[in-house]
Amino acid sequence: MKFINFEKDGKVSFGAVRDDKVVDLGGRLGDDIRTVDDLVVHGLVNAAKDIAATLEPDIALDQVKLLKPILKPGKVICVGVNYANRNEEYKDGSEVKKYPSIFMRTPGSLVAHGENLVRPPESEQLDYEGEIVLVIGKAGRRIPESEAYSHIAGLTIMNEGSIRDWIRHAKFNVTQGKNFERSGSLGPWMVTSDEVTDYSNLRVQTRVNGETRQDDTTANMMYPIAYLVNYISTFTKLQPGDIIATGTPTGAGARFDPPVWLKPGDIVEVEVNGVGILRNGIEDEVV
Numbered sequence: 001m002k003f004i005n006f007e008k009d010g011k012v013s014f015g016a017v018r019d020d021k022v023v024d025l026g027g028r029l030g031d032d033i034r035t036v037d038d039l040v041v042h043g044l045v046n047a048a049k050d051i052a053a054t055l056e057p058d059i060a061l062d063q064v065k066l067l068k069p070i071l072k073p074g075k076v077i078c079v080g081v082n083y084a085n086r087n088e089e090y091k092d093g094s095e096v097k098k099y100p101s102i103f104m105r106t107p108g109s110l111v112a113h114g115e116n117l118v119r120p121p122e123s124e125q126l127d128y129e130g131e132i133v134l135v136i137g138k139a140g141r142r143i144p145e146s147e148a149y150s151h152i153a154g155l156t157i158m159n160e161g162s163i164r165d166w167i168r169h170a171k172f173n174v175t176q177g178k179n180f181e182r183s184g185s186l187g188p189w190m191v192t193s194d195e196v197t198d199y200s201n202l203r204v205q206t207r208v209n210g211e212t213r214q215d216d217t218t219a220n221m222m223y224p225i226a227y228l229v230n231y232i233s234t235f236t237k238l239q240p241g242d243i244i245a246t247g248t249p250t251g252a253g254a255r256f257d258p259p260v261w262l263k264p265g266d267i268v269e270v271e272v273n274g275v276g277i278l279r280n281g282i283e284d285e286v287v
Contacts, residue, residue, distance in 0.1 A: 001049045002189040002276070003036045003154070005067040008059065012067065014039070016048065017189060021057030022064060028055075036190055037071050040137050040153050041240045045192060068112045069156045069190040070135060075242040076105040077232055078131075078160060078178065082247025084220045100223040100231060105245075109179045110158070113187030116283040117161050119262065120180050126262040126282065129160035129248035130206035130214050130270035134225065135190050136242040140233050148229035149199065151238065154190040157278040158245045159206075159270050161185070161262075164254050185280045186243075195274060199225045204249060207269045208262070216249030223247075 002017040013026035014036050026034060028051055029044055039045050080101035111117065119126040137153025161184035167177030196202070199218060206214035218225065228246060232238065253260040262268065262282045270278045 001052065001192050001195070003039065003045075003048065003069065003192070004064075004189045005036050005069060005071055006064040007067055008064045015058070016052035017061060018052070018057055020061045022059050022061055023052045023055045024058040025052060035071055036069055037241055040070070040135060043137070043240070045137060045153050049192065066113045066188050068110060068186045069188070070186070070241060070243055073107055073241055073243045074239050075236070076107060076110070076245070077236075077242065078103050078105055078245040079223065079228060079247040080174070082221050082223050083216050083249045084222055085216075085250045100228065100247075102232065103174055103178060105160075105184070106179050108181055110184045110186045111182045111280065112185065113278050114280070115182075115185065116281040117159070117185060117262070117268070118180075118182040118283060118285045119264065120163065120183070120285050121287055123163045123165050124261055124263075125164040125166075125254075125259070126183065127162045127164050127253045128206055128208065128213070128262060128268050128270075129162060129252055130204050131158045131160050131245045131248050132202055132204055132218065132272050132275070133158045133186065134229070134244040134246065136238045136244070137193070137240055139237060139239050141237040143229050143233040143238065145226040145230045148226035149193065151229060152193045153240070154192045155196060155272070155275050156186060156190045156243070157188070157270050157272050157275055159185045159268055159278060159280060160245055160248060164259070164261075181285075185278060187278050188276055191275045203273045205271045206248075206251065207271070208253075209267055213253070214249045214251035218246075220249075221247065
């Protein structure tokens, strides 16, 4: 089932999407359950599915404004260079590392489906990175790979937008270039984990103005999803509402010769089979 946070007539609520219509669940699981975040944190995803299945939709999907599926993630954890051909894409002669590259993003660096990514005045090098995102639904530390999937509440999609030259400002980190305000996006909804039949064969595609730029499957991940949950939970306790962006395939704009950066008016779509399509335009920041 698909769950969304949405705004309608100035009111924020959450609901389930069924046949392009929305079952508004605001207040139906208790006064303190008002967002998808609340569902996940309180372990009520299955209860919400049961209730939504018995109710008629309240409104058409195109009549609401979609918000980020997780409005206030506790942690936004990102994985770098995770598809087999991405290491070669760097053309730096380096060998594949034994362990994944990990960095963090701030919630304010991400907008919702349908909103514009913002190119800052400090750089023209705004780039796209389509990624599959895990929404953690059960807390855990040092989670065994054999139990990893039971800790996932669902999946969503990220355009892990990056300001490329700011990634290279320092020797040992990428934080600056990965955290410009509203440079990436998350959405359009969270698809519950029971809808995922095979984590090892999820396909992610990124299109810019209709042109396919990235196209790969999780079968080519160097660090598979279960391993990532195990590895990340070794150094930090994963909590319900945390999200993990699992890496992007080859084909980002920085890898073209010459590089092709996003510009105002462009439309970027990231599609994951079984999850949906995350779509965003581009605009310049007004300062």
